[in-house]
Amino acid sequence: MAQPPAPSGVAAAAGAAGGASPLLQLADLQMYFPITSGVLVSRHVGDVRAVDGVSLTIEKGETVGLVGESGCGKSTVGRTILRLYRPTGGHIVFEGQEITTAEGSTLRGVRRRMQMIFQDPYASLNPRMTAAGIVSEPLEIHGVGTGRERRQRVRELLATVGLDPDYGDRYPHEFSGGQRQRIGVARALALHPDLIVADEPISALDVSIQAQIINLLERLQGEFGLTYLFIAHDLSVVRHISDRIAVMYLGRLVETATSRELYERPLHPYSVALLSAVPIPDPAIESRRRRIILIGDVPSPSNPPPGCHFHTRCWLRARLGNPERCVEEQPALREMASGHAVACHFAEEVEGSPEQVLQISGDSPGASVTAAAITPTTATTATTPPAPTPGALPAGPSTPQQPVPRRRERS
């Protein structure tokens, strides 16, 4: 493959990167899955637009979290990066090398440097192979070392992930869920990869085991200088592990920001709703919090709504009097502050999550004291006081289209 033709999207996506070359760049990545019809002759009748124009840059050594609800295309992004699929459009550039259409030995060479950890530690390990065989397989495929060296390396790897090296000749069913996920991690580490795509690596594990695997991944990142793309639906976990977070909705990125920024100052109405919906294990805080309850379900990716994909459920659009622009024009991901990009025509109307969530519910100001304490007052391009905003309706009774604020009655 030739050097990338420096597509404009890549340059734009580089954004915060500065001069250093990023490890991975996605530019306007599209992955459509065809829907066919017919028995003898299959006709192409439509597409599931799993990934519909995603631009994302991942720097060496950082952890990028990709969050979204089921069906938003986050796993497809991960799989497309590893070229388990051939993208419908756009570019994947790994360390300056275009791999969008790479094949054969070029692709194998790149894949050696990108590995994946899967969600289900029961389904992702071959039940007929021993733990050592599973961890050794990547080494064999890529012809690394002699048999003796491989056996030594497997023992090292098992020890690195916190398993007894003597367990190597056991089969997956003899391990617990957490231990199996450790085997999956050891397999991913075998070839000294640069990038690890972790697709919901802890969702199938028990609560007390999840923290063990998160800590393991964090330790390994420090030891081996790994770069992670951490795909998950759980914002608490993603916020904990990620340096930057990309929020995805129906095949598109709606917001990218640092973990801290996203939590303190979400700018996309979807991110605000998502953050408000995550329960916090503290009854004192929960009784004060208000939820933005989104109406309805995520639309089908085979027939996404026109314009902004989120407009059918958007609480902000309802408050602004349902502007036509949301239906007619697809919002581009635009940078509102350094490293903080959002795809919303009216992101200026969104200001700081906790306060606005309280505003929407028309709550007494007393409860917003803590919210104010954690909302930064630094001026950014998006700072808009809620009261004088034309079209916005602070502290009023809900109109029928508005989301129903969740009130917690405590007696």
Next chain:
Amino acid sequence: MHLLSVNNLLVRFRTHDESVFAVNGVSLDLDEGETLGLVGESGCGKSVTNLAVMQLLPKPAGKIEGGEVVFQGRDLLSLDESEMRELRGKEIAMIFQDPMTSLNPVLTIEEQMVETIRAHRRVSKPEARARTLELLHTVGIPQPEARLRNFPHQFSGGMRQRVMIAMALALEPKLLIADEPTTALDVTIQAQVLDLLQRLTTERGTAVILITHDLGVVAGMTKRVNVMYAGFVVEAASTADLFARPRHPYTVGLLHSMPRLDAQPGEPLIPIEGVPPDLRRAPVGCPFAPRCAWRVEACWTAMPPLDPIEATQVIVTTGPNATHRIACWNPVTPEEAIAARPLRAGFEPAAPPTEAVS
């Protein structure tokens, strides 16, 4: 009199060559209109306890081997199957994690809801249908008239769970057991369903047992919590008390091992080391002892009783002033609960007795 009293419940699953010790003496009380959270990891016995209350344990393996279940003064364990049938749905209803497996896939929503209502109430089909429509409307199903003739697979996960809630509340039960009702749902849909559940049960004064592994859901939805581990209740308190002053090492461990959305950046997680015990072995001592940093010698040999944390004349088991009780020989102090480790000088977790080493 409590609405529900479970006393020293023992449930075992027996197969041809081994036993699973699923519930090892669980006691809990519930008043009318109360919300109780049952928290624990998979296999801790929280679901089995409730299946035993409903007498829906898988047969023939699951057996209630001891204890009693008293609901509105009636001993449920002495009822026969037809009496239990009369009670299920009408007095105690249940919703499950996966609505797809609890709805009948070959019947329309109308058919199964009308059937449920007519099984317990002497009403005509049109009356039952009208009631069904009203219920679907209450739980927020758009265009209920059109949706009546749909099959379960034509609904999304969130909508299916709404249908389940509508069916569960159709007969205005006194008690609703919700077993991980939102675990299979996305977080924005979870917020919708929890909101609905809370609104409807508060309006009708329905008592709720909410089974979940998610401490966040418990914090927002319940007034009282029982924490379970390996078939035992290890800590019981009002929700506010439990989160503010956790005293059992397992509860403290759970709270520290979950990343919180509002945590300070860079705050490390403190996992609970080790794995839950193998329930195929009869419990000896405290089941949490092998993973516990606070364990003392007694923990290896004797299961501590669920006792109040402070000496008290009267133990209150229900209501907002429920006595804070734990089953622990060496409770965590408030300072230790924050640090998530024992702070006493020179304290070392007791080594296992030599004969009990597995």
